[in-house]
Amino acid sequence: MNTTVWTLTSAALVLLMTPGLAFFYGGLVKAKSVVSMMMLSFGALGLVAVLWILYGSSMSSIDSGNIWAFSGSPFANFGQAGVAGEDLIGVAYGSTFAIITTALISGAIADRAKFGSWMIFAGIWATLVYFPVAAWVWGGGWIANLGETLGGLPAVIDYAGGTAVHINAGAAALALALVLGKRVGFHKGITQPHNVPLVLMGAALLWFGWFGFNAGAASEAGEAGLIFLNTIAAPAAAILGWIVVEKLKDGKATSVGAVSGAVAGLVAITPACANLTPGWALLLGAIAGAVCAVAIDIKFKLGFDDSLDVVGLHLVAGILGTLYLGFFATGTGLFVGGDAGQLAVQVISVLAIVVYSFVVALVIGTAIEKTIGFRVTAQDEVAGIDSIVHGEEGYALEAQSVR
Template sequence: MDTGDTAWVLVSASLVLLMTPGLALFYGGMVRAKSVLNMMMMSFGAMALIGVLWVLYGFSIAFGDDVGGGLLGDPSEFFGLTGLLGADNLIGTLPAMAFVGFQSAFAIIAVALISGAIADRAKFGAWMVFAGVWATLVYFPVAHWVFSFDGVVSEVGGWIASAGAIDFAGGTAIHINAGAAGLALALVLGKRRGFGREPMRPHNLPLVMLGAGILWFGWFGFNAGSATAANGTAAVAWVNTLAATCAAVLGWLLTEKVRDGHATSLGGASGAVAGLVAITPACSALNPVTSTVVGLVAGVLCALAVGLKYKLGYDDSLDVVGVHLVGGLWGTLAIGLFATADAPAGVDGLFYGGGAGQLWIQFYSAIAVMVFSFVVTLVIGTVIQKTMGFRIDEEDEVAGIDQVVHAESGYDWGTLTGGGGRVAGSPARPTDARHATTGSSEVSA
């Protein structure tokens, strides 16, 4: 055991876990005031449930010895984390439990990301059922495909890892996976009442920017921590993450300025997330200059992609598809273009003389995860909708999901006004407050 590596991974695990409350703030600020608590509770609920499932059988499915041709780990091998507690149980230079804890935070946020696609209209109980089933049938197996390497935790790992695909910190397993699932759920639940006709702007931009800042901060644990050691690979991943994210913010803001005539705070926050998503799979394979290029393209590409829902007619409320699916696909494919053998991954991409071989591996790995996640999620969501019901009633959606589902409100308007009156300058119907921001992840068609 290396104490420095162990300390770094435990700190990184804590940073990644902090990202889920950060996501709750980010998503919570982007919905309308009458939905903020429900939106945040979907992240916190996922954290609670997936943490338990990970301990019981999730880690074993993801990292247990393969029992299905690279598709599935043995769920009984480490059930309840049996056999991993002893001081002699090491994964690399780490105590096994440090690795277990680090990977648990990835599983949690992968599920929480999906919730943004169905904001304002999902029953909380149905969401919790979905979260548990989706993690079991989709995330845990896909994590095995991508993250389980032969001889690291188990003797035989997953098929994508064995094929030589590079996904350093989760472009396929987390972002493409969650993005495809978000699209499927958005189709199952249908559009929000008034989608495309009524403004549905973020109700609290300071919350959005605070959440984005926490996500950016935690993402250094997400990417650099995936080295699972305090070493040069972690340092390269850290710097590449910084370069790509900064460039993506500039790319998104520039796109807004050209398209809409002004750059927005929500655009800056969204650009940061887009850059973080894109560099996640690639941060060990690129140099800082090409990381900057990947981030810049991600900012422009995702800023344009968030408008697709209006053209194609699906209601992805907070742009899980436009940011996570599109950004994840771009970052995964960019490895095949810009990877350099000088980086820790040690692979040359197409533009560095390596030919198209790595690009092809990246492509079919990304498509496989996207199709699998979309199809299985569509089935899970449809079954829940047909049985217990996934979407809330229309009148409850109009009244506000916070009051109907949680019997709470994000803002105590009565206290602010001292009774039944309203604050000067506040909207006549506070729960329907609209912010004047445009050019964001709720950009007009």
């Protein structure tokens, strides 16, 4: 297996996920906010890529023997000076994860966020949260070494980002939703997707890119095959789980529900893609689709406005997939030959990242809101913020001439 070519291809696939996310989120919002919504993703793409190349990549790797370090030094190899050409492949691949993780958060504040304030938040959050958390999970930090630290328990399993990506982004999304408050007229069904085909196209691009997301780090064909199949199995089962619940709950199975189920299954399988047999992956997907179909209504019961259900999809499915490994991870899960040790380390990693990301995002978001302001005015929100914030319209159709 030519790992160099596959990693480069995977990096391109994962980079495509952020424009895919922009389409997915853009179709879900009001027609007069689609440009603003998509710009939150593209803004994150530009900013986080630059920060990653300058110092984020260095922060995401901790020197051996220093597992309790907050992160690697941001000044080591600043701007990738002195990094060998082959090592730059890993830097490029890692950048795409940093970008999509930050962009995911933006769905919680759709229709009401200032672009400049979002960019400030994205840069600070990536620096203080994503870069160090990536070091904890994948870069030799305390989460990577948690099992050994606790006395020979299994290592935490997070192959492609259940904790570092989805739980991390979902917790931050919850914090920002609380900081910005509810949309004007917030209630169940406040807005319907203005462009369903755009949502479906975005979801398709996300699923396509997810094969690079999950399988990009595979070093041999057998592992890649398992991951690839599981990345088909879980979202496929999640589609069924979601639309069954949706039909029972609301009387109709919708296309937006189907692709939301696919995303829930993709999120859930992300940490588990290399450590479940396909049968257990199918079960995980079905559970994630069904649970998330119910979880998206949590915001109405608890009174927070997570506009595009980042919490109900990414946080909930990320937690499900990460904890599921404690029961069904091949060889170490409680029900498949292991003991409670795997579950214990999975729980600790989930709790730590939820608390850390939520608290830091809450502090950053509150500081921005209290100083320069994070939310647009109610008048601008109702009118639609595309023309006001960006001077553009998503659908600037010429008026028909009158004869």
